[in-house]
Amino acid sequence: MGELVEFWMHRDGVLIGLDRLISRVPENDWVWSVLEFDGIGHGPAGLGYAEFREVVSSSRQGYVMSWAQVQEYADEVAQCFDLLLVAVKDVDLLDSARFAAGDFEGCLLVITASDSTWWSVEVDTEIKELSALVADLRSRYGDG
Template identity: 30%
Template structure:
């Protein structure tokens, strides 16, 4: 597995939102699942944080590409949590862990065809 670490804040102490991390990926047909979440923002369908946690705990916070982007657009800050993406065969392609408001750890299956382009986009990011 290939691991990339992305700080959650810039040198100017502004947050790097989840949406910016997801933007490092090309549009895809993966199934994105929020497996754990602690943070704040606006949740899908204007549900409360507690209602969203119930959905996460029921393993039902599942999105397609556009859905995970809409979810991320509503997240002001992801403090801790995990989002995974699986391909059409159910194989895990990506795991994103948010760690204590300090960094995102992105673990990528090296068999994914766009892995080198992703690593290059992370290196080129101007945060």
């Protein structure tokens, strides 16, 4: 896919939350989808935690959102235990079975939270702003 940066979710006693990661992503008009979520907080559009998880798991395309909706969602999540959030140019590229098999071809950005321990951010380096995002995350949080 491109370039990958991984870093601890907790740094110097402070939680690096989804909202902090999303705030580093440049403005965009991409299609975003949550394909897996376990954590503390509310789902988008006022959905409760259990209801949001049900919607995510029952859809082949996950829970599809715009950039503005992703920003609002990130603000509502207090902590991610596990998360798979992807950005694509076209909704037709969303396929949870393909992503579950580790095939992220066509994704512009993949954000993964693992076991409330690690963040993983993988980007399509053909998008200039995303290469800058990786450099920014490395300078802020290190790499592994």
